[in-house]
Amino acid sequence: MIGQKRSFLHVVCVWLRPQQRHRCRPWETQVMREPDSAWSRNRLGSCKGAEAPASARMACELIRFMSPDDANIAGNVHGGTILKMIEEAGAIISTRHCNSQPGEPCVAALARVERTDFLSPMCIGEVATVSAEITYTSRRSVEVQVNVLSENILTGAKKVTNRATLWYVPLSLKNVDKVLEVPPVQYMRKEQEEEGKKRYEQQKLERLETKQRNGDMIFPVINPEPYTVGYSQSSLIHLVGPSDCTLLGFVHGGVTMKLMDEVAGIVAARHCKTNIVTASVDAINFHEKIKKGCVITISGRMTFTSNKSMEIEVFVDADPFVDEPQERYRAVSAFFTYVSLSKEGKPLPVPQLVTETEDEKKRFEEGKGRYLQTKAKRQVHLQPLAQQ
Secondary structure (H helix, E strand, O other): OOOOEEEOOEEEEEOOOOOOEEEOOOOEEEEEOOOOOHHHHHHHOOOOOOOOOHHHOOOEEEEEEOOHHHEOOOOEEOHHHHHHHHHHHHHHHHHHHHOOOOOOOEEEEEEEEOOEEEOOOOEOOEEEEEEEEEEEEOOOOEEEEEEEEEEEOOOOOEEEEEEEEEEEEEEEOOOOOOEOOOOOOOOOOHHHHHHHHHHHHHHHHHHHHHHHOOOOOOOOOOOOOOOEHHHHOEEEEEEOOHHHEOOOOEEOHHHHHHHHHHHHHHHHHHHHOOEEEEEEEOOEEEOOOOEOOOEEEEEEEEEEEOOOOEEEEEEEEEEOOOOOOOOOEEEEEEEEEEEEEOOOOOEOOOOOOEOOOHHHHHHHHHHHHHHHHHHHHHHHHHHHHHHO
């Protein structure tokens, strides 16, 4: 399956099944490469943390021009826009793989996004290239590695802006509650499969722990003091329409992540009143599907501040209003990290969060623990580079 490029602004691409073709939007292209191409072999070296199996080397690539609609007032592309592109690429390649053998047709649904770091900002006028490869499959899930590259088309300069790992599960087109089996992949080395299995078991455990502690709600605070949790906390209410959904009538994971990033950005901007950008996103867990017609409430609150970063907890609650007796439920949760920037793009000190209640103090200490843990991992990763 090869998307044939006619010109930069006119492209034919393949979506979901070989028999179903549609035109890409004028500013997007999606290309499939052959498994043993030089392009695919070169991409393997750029994936962080996992190597693509031999039978999963057919890669998916999305290319998009960044317009003013994608950015904030300072010209930096919204983190949510990038997360949405990452999810689209992952959904395409995992859905293709899950339908690569005869059987019941299915669509891959996003179950989890591992921690994602925003390595470098992307700006208006740059071209984003999002490449995805399958690195592991369990019986009922697919691990996808995604890289994002930005290109300044005036100078030709390129830089890696994001690396992400996503997990998908195949849902039957005939029964959305039925999770199908994933076609196996062939690994070049036994170690690849063993390493992938370890990552699978780790994310499975973390998903369970996160789901167990997700019971908090955010309530309005009357006349909050500046720099308190209540002062910056924010919520957004969104009616899920057809354009937000997959063929199964459930919300695209990328749509949800984009809305979550918008709320987190509002919380960060309210707290420090400067230009802010997404620095990283902790693991995003999709606990329940969100159906078309639901009203979702995306809520965010500040949990921790260091000298130059802010951690914001964001969760999504869904209210099924159309022909559904189900009560309100927690669908998604994650932690976003933001940094404050000057007009010149330099990091600025962040006003320290004022905690008032015991719960806020507890969340602050938990956030501090995550911050120190991430900082330690980063230093361990940088030590070998410094010795070279």
